[in-house]
Amino acid sequence: MSEEKSLNFIEEIVEGDLSAGKYKSIVTRFPPEPNGHLHVGHAKSICLNFGLAQKYGGSTNLRFDDTNPTTEETQYVEGIKEDVKWLGFEWANELYASDYFEQLYGFAVKLIEKGLAYVDDSTSETIAAEKGTPTQPGKESAYRNRSVEENLQLFADMRAGKYKDGEKVLRAKVDMASTNMLLRDPILYRIKHAHHHRTGDAWCIYPMYDFAHGQSDSIEKITHSICTLEFVSHRALYDWLIEQLGIFPSHQYEFARLNMTYTLMSKRKLLQLVNEKYVDGWDDPRMPTISAMRRRGFTPESIRKFCDLIGVAKRENMIDVGLLEFCVREHLNKVAQRRMVVFDPLKVVLTNYTDKDETVRCEDNPEDPNTTYRDIPFSGELYIERDDFMENPPKKFFRLAPGQMVRLKSAYIIRCDDVIKDADGNITELHCSYLPESQSGNDKSGLHVKGTLHWVSVPHAVNAELRLYDRLFNTEDPASYEGDLKDILNPGSLQIIQHAYAEPALRNAKFDDRYQFLRKGYYTLDKDTSEDRMVFNRTVTLKDTWAKEQKK
């Protein structure tokens, strides 16, 4: 029996509408503005919109809200499409608000004819001043009562390019005294002599969000138009315009956007990080963008799982970034190929090992019942992790120490006999003896050791560069920090290990392969990899209870 999963409030609305017969099927949309790249907050919205249509048998449009030509670029359109696809969703139609410019113009004319819109010659300063404040009513514009004919002519002249930017606007005539600021004669059209990424120079007037979004929804017969909480007060205008225009009544529902600890979600600030070179582009693996998470090695499955776990509600929230990491680990644990890589080498010489061409067999993924195996070359000179050895170990240190034994993963048990140091007292290598009868899978030693270490054979080791990422900010809520962003950047957010020693199987690593470097973390090949240099990104570390124990 599968357990009944409770519905979120939007699913309840949809189920209510469906069972009441209000709609036969639903239509949703994901409406990004192509002025930046998508981030994990958008992923929440994507999963919600596409997920709803999937669950209830409907369809979802991808609609670019491209009504502001000065900030929007085709480059972003392409990036957004790639991101949505990568997340695993298919849109029914690829649409653009700019497809509707002619229709929208017609809607505006209709409003003018109904006496519900007028051309205003006021400067933006005047309009702002007359708008009033949340506690004081606004003042009606001197141009508010122009005749329908005059408005029609003026609006046509606006379109014809007779005026300069900012000289005139088209405003709705609603209520300057409304307690809802958005109803105080909102601007519908403004003049912008700017090149549009799709319509080129065909237009010099562009509709505002409020006169494009709801109308586009209506044109596409969107049944459930889902957006974030800051649009709650827009809903009154949304409904008013649809009613006055007498067009298909789409309905808007609002949910709380995603906030996550240690991460910035504002497109403006993310752009700033890119422009001021605090990160290396939109897909720098430390960014919360979809493209960055992809490059870093997150899987679409794990992001979808995350979006499922965080839920959908109207309460402001702050999700622990650890939950995202949990979802990534959970999925990667199931699919990642295990490999051994030594980050900070300490040489181990097996004094009783007589050279033979030996390989040891190791499963690629113990979580996979159908796991494949690979042969790893073994030899008398090995690298282990420097911090897997301690000369004076504390209690419960299950790794290597003088006289102590550990198992080398998939190979033998070894004992540390001698610690070799240079003139300055630095440990340069360890002399150990191995127990031939302790061979992995064929252990007749009768011993059982607490610790198992990863290792790499010195003569067979291949070189790789490792990029270890940590949170970009050192404050839990960077969005609420008011000073300079660079003051809260985590200086250790990127640590590069130039020369790590990897087992030879890694030489065949391909892009999109997911690896678990044993006892270290999950890694994936970075696009900076070239013929002569392999670069791996750390997707996320493994849980490390030993590190936690030590902090106590």
Added chain:
RNA sequence: UGGACCAUUGUGUAACGGUAGCACUGCAGAUUUUGGUUCUGCCUGUCUAGGUUCGAAUCCUAGUGGUCCAACCA
């Protein structure tokens, strides 16, 4: 100081007038040739005050707290 929306363990999210549950985190233990995984157990919560009701997290009122609204941005 106007209006709108919101308030459940540390963080999220359920409970639709009838036993406050789930996940993450944290803690303790078992298993483990990854101090990973897996498994078991445990901790912590209904913003406050009134009211309605046999019974309130749920409904009502007031208060308190948070978020949003005065871009020719979306």
